[in-house]
Amino acid sequence: MWLTFKFRLHPLPAIEAELLRWLEELRFLHNYVLEQRSTAWRSEHRSVSYLEQQSALTKWRAFDVHGLGSLPYDPARDILQRVDLAFRAFFLRVRDGGPPGYPRFRRELRSLSFGQPDSVLVSSKTIRVPRLGRIAYVRHRPVPPNGVLKRATLLREARAWFVALAYEFPDPPAPPTTPPTNAVGVDLGLTHLATLSDGTTIDPPKFLRRSEERLARAQRSLARKTRGSHRREKARMRVAACHAKIRRQRRDFAHKLTSHWASRHDLIAFEDLDISRLQGRGLGKAFADAGWGMLREMARYKLARASHRFVEVPSKGTSQICSVCGRWANPPLPLGAREFVCPGGHRMDRDLNASRNVLARGRDEVGRNSAELTRGEREPPPGRVGRTVYQPRRARSGSREPSLTRNREPPPGGVRRPEGSPGPER
Numbered sequence: 376m377w378l379t380f381k382f383r384l385h386p387l388p389a390i391e392a393e394l395l396r397w398l399e400e401l402r403f404l405h406n407y408v409l410e411q412r413s414t415a416w417r418s419e420h421r422s423v424s425y426l427e428q429q430s431a432l433t434k435w436r437a438f439d440v441h442g443l444g445s446l447p448y449d450p451a452r453d454i455l456q457r458v459d460l461a462f463r464a465f466f467l468r469v470r471d472g473g474p475p476g477y478p479r480f481r482r483e484l485r486s487l488s489f490g491q492p493d494s495v496l497v498s499s500k501t502i503r504v505p506r507l508g509r510i511a512y513v514r515h516r517p518v519p520p521n522g523v524l525k526r527a528t529l530l531r532e533a534r535a536w537f538v539a540l541a542y543e544f545p546d547p548p549a550p551p552t553t554p555p556t557n558a559v560g561v562d563l564g565l566t567h568l569a570t571l572s573d574g575t576t577i578d579p580p581k582f583l584r585r586s587e588e589r590l591a592r593a594q595r596s597l598a599r600k601t602r603g604s605h606r607r608e609k610a611r612m613r614v615a616a617c618h619a620k621i622r623r624q625r626r627d628f629a630h631k632l633t634s635h636w637a638s639r640h641d642l643i644a645f646e647d648l649d650i651s652r653l654q655g656r657g658l659g660k661a662f663a664d665a666g667w668g669m670l671r672e673m674a675r676y677k678l679a680r681a682s683h684r685f686v687e688v689p690s691k692g693t694s695q696i697c698s699v700c701g702r703w704a705n706p707p708l709p710l711g712a713r714e715f716v717c718p719g720g721h722r723m724d725r726d727l728n729a730s731r732n733v734l735a736r737g738r739d740e741v742g743r744n745s746a747e748l749t750r751g752e753r754e755p756p757p758g759r760v761g762r763t764v765y766q767p768r769r770a771r772s773g774s775r776e777p778s779l780t781r782n783r784e785p786p787p788g789g790v791r792r793p794e795g796s797p798g799p800e801r
């Protein structure tokens with residue numbers, strides 16, 4: 376199981392300047408390799424492979440000693456991998472008939488990654504980055520000791536720097552098949568951020584509202600500034616910083632809430648995501664939407680980590696069915712109604728009713744699963760959480776998937792994979 380810990384980083388001015396230079400070099404590299412692939416395809420109908428670009432990168436670095444050559448190798452290779460992944464995702468979308476979304480040039484790059492972070496040394500107060508030295512960071516929460524560092528990313532969010540450390544931990548044992556002792560159903564909504572089947576309601580904390588007011592002020596101030604002026608640029612940075620702060624506060628809140636849930640409940644049932652439910656609700660939708668996704672994802676991995684169960688149940692009818700007797704509301708409950716009224720006379724808060732339905736469906740599902748499990752099949756361990764591990768495409772003959780490697784000719788000079796390059800991992 377992969378877990379990522381994100382900490383505030385405090386680079387000294389000289390190191391920050393160097394980091395910014397790196398980002399600029401990497402951005403250039405990113406746009407260059409993207410352009411290379413596009414041009415090769417447009418002019419010669421030839422696909423440029425990842426390995427081809429990797430060997431070109433090595434030569435480039437040897438030549439450009441003050442530019443790309445002055446950076447560690449790892450982040451540069453990571454850029455090639457990002458572009459390769461972007462193209463693969465693009466071709467998959469083309470195959471599946473979705474909107475293709477061709478990989479885009481970058482005007483700005485905000486992060487750089489060490490995909491083989493052996494060279495990055497993490498102590499309790501500093502991280503040591505090759506060719507940069509030590510950078511102070513704030514370890515505001517502990518990292519469990521049994522993790523293996525798999526990836527280190529330095530990122531910049533509106534003038535602030537962070538380091539995201541991805542660790543691999545041993546998979547936790549699978550949840551027990553016995554019935555849960557403290558199960559809860561969650562209804563995510565707009566009136567309350569969440570309503571639990573035990574009657575708890577959760578609202579966004581006050582500090583979020585205050586930050587949002589600050590953001591609104593900053594936005595009004597930005598709107599008054601003359602286009603192209605320095606003051607406008609400063610105001611723009613303030614708005615960006617407000618946005619970034621709100622994002623962090625939301626995340627922090629979601630972390631604390633879901634940690635609390637994971638420690639209290641051994642089964643949590645959520646509704647599966649139903650887009651139609653969200654449509655036409657206007658105000659606050661996007662915010663609430665992002666918040667819900669975050670809560671769901673955090674709850675998923677935190678429960679898995681604690682060997683507790685997380686289930687998603689179909690959302691159809693959860694707000695229209697009586698959680699006491701199972702009858703459908705007749706006439707259907709209108710969108711704005713706060714109280715559920717059952718034809719059988721039961722009355723209950725709308726969201727509480729929904730969350731109890733979610734819990735009942737969650738229990739059913741778990742019951743079914745454990746019945747199947749006791750019939751002999753063991754469940755696979757909980758899936759990895761975290762980033763997909765990058766694996767270069769292996770040449771597949773007879774594959775019908777449109778791919779970059781399809782028309783590949785052997786690269787000139789026969790490229791050997793340099794040592795330490797991302798071969799098919801393990």
Ligand SMILES: [Zn+2]
Binds near residue numbers: 698700702717720
């Ligand atoms: Zn009823």
